[in-house]
Amino acid sequence: MTTRKWDSNILYETPPNPFHPPGSFPGTEMFVLDGNAIPGAIRVMVAWLAGPWKLEDIFKPHAHNHSETLMFLGSDPDDPRNLGGEVEFWMEDDQYLLTKSCIIHVPAMVQHAPMIPKRVDDPKKPILFTGIVPTTKADDVMYYSRDPKWSKYRDPIMDWEGANVKWLDEVDWSQFPKSQ
DSSP states (O other): OOOOTTGGGOOSOOOOOTTSOTTSSSEEEEEEESTTTSTTOOEEEEEEEOSOOOGGGOBOOEEESSOEEEEEEOOOTTSTTEEEEEEEEEETTEEEEEEEOEEEEEOTTOOEEEEEEEEESOTTSOEEEEEEESSOGGGOOEEEOOOGGGTTSBOOOTTOTTOOEEEGGGOOGGGSOOOO
């Protein structure tokens, strides 16, 4: 088989994500693309959510030093705006119960999550989740909350190879413009 110039830019799988290893939630994490998989690539996560998550699969709220775009998409081609389930999603102290396909812009340093898939109406029509952080993994910092109100949720994996994970209560806010 002939090797072509861009073969290394087309991935059919990516290394497993230690935050959600295979079998850790109902569904499939399809891809986690970042600069480790393809040098210079921004971080993109894609997963099928096929059922409600267990408490131990849900991470505490966090923020990034870059903005993030999240998408929750229904997979019924006859009704694509219908999410086909329900996802509880938090931005700071605001709770959203998502039941329609949507795209969410999270500004840099805005605390978001937990993301809690509560219901999927038909496991053969899962919810497609995509998260995009417009930076390489090397310069993305994830700041997790230690607020006691989130204590029932999972702590981050602090020693994930290549991850830059810190605590929100240790942030020097003078480094960041006020997010709106």
